[in-house]
Amino acid sequence: MKIVRGGRLSLLLGACLMANTSMAQEGDVARGEAASATCVACHQANGGGMNIPGGESWPRLAGLNADYIAKQLHDFKSGERQNATMMTFANMLNDQQIADGAVYYSQLPATPGQGGDNADEALLARGQRLAERGDWNAYIVSCQSCHGPGGRGVGEAFPGIAGQHAGYISAQLNAWKNDSRSNDPQNLMGAIAKRMSEEDIQAVSAWYATQPAAEGEATQ
Ligand code: HEC
Ligand code: HEC
Structure with a gap:
């Protein structure tokens, strides 16, 4: 040897x-x-994107x-x-x-999420419960168990969802629900979204849109 x-x-x-x-x-x-x-035509010069109710919302990329x-x-x-x-x-x-x-x-510094402001208290409370505690009756794990405290993201695998636009969050959850998005290796989101009702999706999307995002990563 x-x-x-x-x-x-x-x-x-x-x-x-x-x-x-x-x-x-x-x-x-x-x-x-x-x-x-x-990219700026849709994601905007500040990377903040735009919530387009009922349309194809442009996600915030900043941060x-x-x-x-x-x-x-x-x-x-x-x-x-x-x-x-x-x-x-x-x-x-x-x-x-x-x-x-x-x-x-x-x-780029994160910009505020749009589309959650008009949600009523009850819907926001339901969203917060799903985000922080999940729903054991429906076998839904809390969002923060993967997306981190406050949904501010954990590394490259679990994106920050706090401060993202409600229209974009709900569009993605629906895409996983109907199998039109399935690009994470274990399809973790597909398993979760399929257990969510339409109201669950509206609730959690509105709540996260009202939450502060993580600050942009300091690069260079
Ligand atoms: C015509 C509008 C438009 C333009 C221009 C555009 N995008 Fe997008 N972008 C979108 C939409 C709509 C989505 C959401 C797609 C979906 O629902 O899967 C998106 C999603 C994304 C995402 C995924 C974000 C996430 O959180 O997963 C990234 C990254 C992105 N765009 C980067 C870019 C870059 C970089 C450019 C320029 C080279 C660009 N986009 C140009 C409309 C646009
Ligand atoms: C078991 C881990 C796990 C749990 C729990 C989880 N997620 Fe995710 N989520 C992921 C992963 C992994 C991705 C990234 C998928 C990819 O790489 O494209 C993701 C991506 C997302 C995205 C897309 C973000 C973007 O920028 O495109 C949204 C929206 C989202 N999750 C919402 C939720 C919500 C709401 C909950 C709670 C109801 C939740 N997630 C619970 C693992 C999880």
Whole structure:
């Protein structure tokens, strides 16, 4: 058996680390701002998007996790996440532009969610209960068990949903419910959304829209 000396070992470790970091493409904020020129028509110059009741709401991107944003753009491109509008725009970006756009939006300060203000107290209370405690009778786990305290997100896998627009949150929950979105590896959201009633969806969407989002990640 060969003995790996200290020097050789740290060289090997160094090589492994380099291989790891080069897998995730490095993004650049200034280049990202340039690449996002075509996005502002819908996601707005401040990345805040817009709630469009009954329409295809444009999600807020400002302050979302960069790796989460990049994954979604790759998924739109490959068709893994199906949306005709976003496939068109994601197709205009190469891998580097996706990485750049993702860090650009992630470091913008989060803007407030829209669409929850007119909800009545009872609906908001129901939404808060689902978010924080779930509904054991319907086997619905609390949203915060994955999306973190206050729904402000945990790393790249569990996006922040607090301060997102109500119309977008409910559209996504309905998409999982009817199997038109299924791009997370274990389809965790599909299992949950299918157990939610239409009223549950309205309630939790309105409540999260009224909640403060996490601050944007400080990148660079
Ligand atoms: C014509 C309007 C429009 C334009 C332009 C547009 N988007 Fe979107 N975007 C949408 C809509 C609508 C959705 C929600 C899609 C869905 O329901 O799955 C979305 C979703 C997204 C998401 C997913 C967010 C999440 O929280 O999962 C990302 C990321 C995104 N867009 C990035 C971009 C980028 C980057 C550009 C520019 C290159 C862009 N979009 C241009 C309308 C647009
Ligand atoms: C078991 C873990 C888990 C639980 C519990 C959970 N989620 Fe999720 N959720 C996820 C994952 C993972 C994703 C990211 C999917 C992807 O990668 O596309 C997600 C994504 C979302 C999104 C899309 C965000 C965006 O920006 O597009 C919404 C909206 C959402 N969840 C709402 C909820 C609500 C409301 C609840 C509670 C009723 C909930 N989730 C409970 C795991 C969970």
